[in-house]
Amino acid sequence: MKTLQGSALHSVGTVRNYEQALTRVGEWVSALRLCQGDLRQLTPALALDYLVQRGKTVGQKTLDMERQAIQAMMQHVSGQLESGKTLPVIKSAHAQILRSRAYTPEQVALIAGAQSPRHALATEIAHAAGLRAHELLTLLPREERAPDNRPADPTKWRGREGELYTVRGKGGLVREVLLPHALAERLETLRLPEPERLTDRGIHHLCHYSVGGGQPWSNSFGAAARRVLGWSEGAHGVRHSYAQARIRELQQAGLLREEALRTVSQEMGHFRPDITETYLR
16 A cells, blocks of 8 residues: 555555555455465455455444455555446445344344244244235235236346245235245245135235234234343334345345345335335434
């Protein structure tokens, strides 16, 4: 960085900050035995891995400084980034975890472990697919019910595999959701011989599976969370968890933040990136 002072970098303070940032990156590279211990061999893909992991423990300001330091090194020293190319902005998860409604995967597993089997499966499905409570009552395979016509970018579901189902969401909108193969297999063992009509919070639903959902599942989730965690942010918090996990996955895959927000808005069924933003707080 000092060799760039006066040319690419004009501030002594910036040089000092970048050196400190690259020291931390170098420690990470050495600890994982990457790049043969040579920081100049760090690739953009590895840099994104580092920033995503780092974003779990530091705030946005520190994360941005380290991204800019890596970027400067790659542009002016190692040549790993072409002139004018930049690394995607990764949003820090540290501040979000401190004040958001999201649960960590470990917390979700503890909550599910304290529920009855049918409610536990509902918790796992809601967490994996970002479902609302009442949507759990409306699950049906994609081949048995087509979704309504809505925008769908090629990046939808990128990085994930599973079975497509549909659910009926707010306003009666039928949308696609993706369930991991293992959860889909477990769900299919609970297929009812005949659909059952249930009323949840004044709304009538035709249920095809004997799985938790609606107000009873929400109540079970909250009670289990208080037993095992000592607190509860409500069952809707698993939708926050889904949104935050997917944004990180998509940015790590190279999507710009705006692209990731739009993609997640389609996956969650509100189709408005600004609403997705509210789930990232």
